[in-house]
Amino acid sequence: xxxxxxxxxxxxxxxxxxxxxxxxxxxxxxxxxxxxxxxxxxxxxxxxxxxxxxxxxxxxxxxxxxxxxxxxxxxxxxxxxxxxxxxxxxxxxxxxxxxxxxxxxxxxxxxxxxxxxxxxxxxxxxxxxxxxxxxxxxxxxxxxxxxxxxxxxxxxxxxxxxxxxxxxxxxxxxxxxxxxxxxxxxxxxxxxxxxxxxxxxx
Amino acid sequence: xxxxxxxxxxxxxxxxxxxxxxxxxxxxxxxxxxxxxxxxxxxxxxxxxxxxxxxxxxxxxxxxxxxxxxxxxxxxxxxxxxxxxxxxxxxxxxxxxxxxxxxxxxxxxxxxxxxxxxxxxxxxxxxxxxxxxxxxxxxxxxxxxxxxxxxxxxxxxxxxxxxxxxxxxxxxxxxxxxxxxxxxxxxxxxxxxxxxxxxxxx
DNA sequence: CTACAATTTGAACCATGGTTCAAGTTTTGA
DNA sequence: TCAAAACTTGAACCATGGTTCAAATTGTAG
Numbered sequence: 001x002x003x004x005x006x007x008x009x010x011x012x013x014x015x016x017x018x019x020x021x022x023x024x025x026x027x028x029x030x031x032x033x034x035x036x037x038x039x040x041x042x043x044x045x046x047x048x049x050x051x052x053x054x055x056x057x058x059x060x061x062x063x064x065x066x067x068x069x070x071x072x073x074x075x076x077x078x079x080x081x082x083x084x085x086x087x088x089x090x091x092x093x094x095x096x097x098x099x100x101x102x103x104x105x106x107x108x109x110x111x112x113x114x115x116x117x118x119x120x121x122x123x124x125x126x127x128x129x130x131x132x133x134x135x136x137x138x139x140x141x142x143x144x145x146x147x148x149x150x151x152x153x154x155x156x157x158x159x160x161x162x163x164x165x166x167x168x169x170x171x172x173x174x175x176x177x178x179x180x181x182x183x184x185x186x187x188x189x190x191x192x193x194x195x196x197x198x199x200x201x202x
Numbered sequence: 203x204x205x206x207x208x209x210x211x212x213x214x215x216x217x218x219x220x221x222x223x224x225x226x227x228x229x230x231x232x233x234x235x236x237x238x239x240x241x242x243x244x245x246x247x248x249x250x251x252x253x254x255x256x257x258x259x260x261x262x263x264x265x266x267x268x269x270x271x272x273x274x275x276x277x278x279x280x281x282x283x284x285x286x287x288x289x290x291x292x293x294x295x296x297x298x299x300x301x302x303x304x305x306x307x308x309x310x311x312x313x314x315x316x317x318x319x320x321x322x323x324x325x326x327x328x329x330x331x332x333x334x335x336x337x338x339x340x341x342x343x344x345x346x347x348x349x350x351x352x353x354x355x356x357x358x359x360x361x362x363x364x365x366x367x368x369x370x371x372x373x374x375x376x377x378x379x380x381x382x383x384x385x386x387x388x389x390x391x392x393x394x395x396x397x398x399x400x401x402x403x404x
Numbered sequence: 405c406t407a408c409a410a411t412t413t414g415a416a417c418c419a420t421g422g423t424t425c426a427a428g429t430t431t432t433g434a
Numbered sequence: 435t436c437a438a439a440a441c442t443t444g445a446a447c448c449a450t451g452g453t454t455c456a457a458a459t460t461g462t463a464g
Contacts, residue, residue, distance in 0.1 A: 016440090035322050037239030040421060051443045053424080062422065120237050161393050164378055165371040172370020191363050199401030218410090242451060253413045255454080264452065411460065417453080424447070431440065 293350030
């Protein structure tokens with residue numbers, strides 16, 4: 001029988017929950033390594049050091065694993081937006097903060113996931129909640145940009161287009177970044193956000 | 203038997219060549235519409251208005267179709283780089299020109315293809331030539347950026363990183379652009395390249 | 405016109421990979 | 435300690451989709 005999501009705190013529930021996230025993390029790694037389509041259930045199972053069958057004990061199938069990976073990352077990014085809003089700072093500083101968090105969400109081992117870049121991989125039925133979050137995130141970033149323009153801190157620009165350019169640049173980092181390369185993810189986050197915000201300043 | 207690429211000009215050869223590109227174009231459309239992995243041979247065949255079997259008369263298989271799509275787009279982009287180099291102009295103007303051509307290569311119906319964004323989809327054996335072109339293109343853009351910095355036209359920056367940011371922003375456009383949306387691909391190319399180059403100026 | 409080559413078809417083949425399941429093993433509660 | 439529940443396994447099932455192929459059609463050369 002497939003388990004129901006459960007945040008209770010009895011011993012078994014905690015252990016069960018841990019196993020679930022363990023699987024999700026393994027899946028994230030495989031997704032990033034092989035790409036969404038090429039990631040097989042057997043490989044995910046091996047990465048998580050369990051048998052293939054068990055994936056269907058904790059999840060209803062590959063789609064659901066994908067769904068959870070995407071939502072986890074998006075919620076992480078939405079939290080970063082909230083954090084930025086809470087801090088009293090210039091639009092430029094806020095925007096840089098959000099973009100840096102986004103880069104970390106893309107590149108860092110712990111929470112990093114690139115799955116949310118391919119919403120189309122989800123069957124129609126599951127897409128809605130992910131797209132809702134994705135759109136909410138994009139709107140929030142756009143609001144940050146528009147706000148900076150309104151305040152006169154940024155030059156006049158097409159906020160929607162610039163936002164998409166920024167997100168594209170940031171998302172793309174997952175394609176070329178190598179953890180064993182010359183620079184850390186923090187350095188990338190720094191330089192990238194500096195450059196992207198600079199294009200907005202007057 | 204599988205046909206050999208042939209640019210001769212006898213009547214049959216011309217017709218054969220036309221059929222090949224016709225198939226490639228159909229494949230490009232399906233790739234863009236469904237994504238690489240989800241594009242099936244049967245669907246490509248239907249889009250090209252032929253039977254599935256014939257794809258194997260003109261190509262050795264899906265991999266080769268993919269390979270040709272990628273190379274076609276990359277060659278198109280490399281040509282744009284050459285054109286930019288030939289023109290006497292500021293680094294900023296050259297860079298804008300290249301980025302605009304890139305956007306058009308992404309979005310326009312005629313030659314537009316997004317296949318080259320997923321080199322990993324190719325089997326190891328076929329990857330090399332595509333990656334060589336892709337890297338050559340990236341190096342050329344980077345050289346343009348570095349040149350602008352050296353001339354003092356651009357502010358000091360990590361040329362490699364900025365280049366990747368630009369390419370990411372531009373590649374990403376294929377994800378959100380809708381031909382029937384509010385703006386044309388030319389308008390997008392314009393705004394996008396303006397913003398991206400602005401971040402480099404002093 | 406006729407034979408040969410080039411082209412085209414669509415059904416069948418088969419590997420891949422997501423999924424199911426009956427049968428074990430481990431953990432829990434009393 | 436023991437039975438029930440929770441968990442885990444690995445092999446088998448089966449749909450999908452890339453590929454093959456024998457046969458049919460079309461085009462070409464003599």
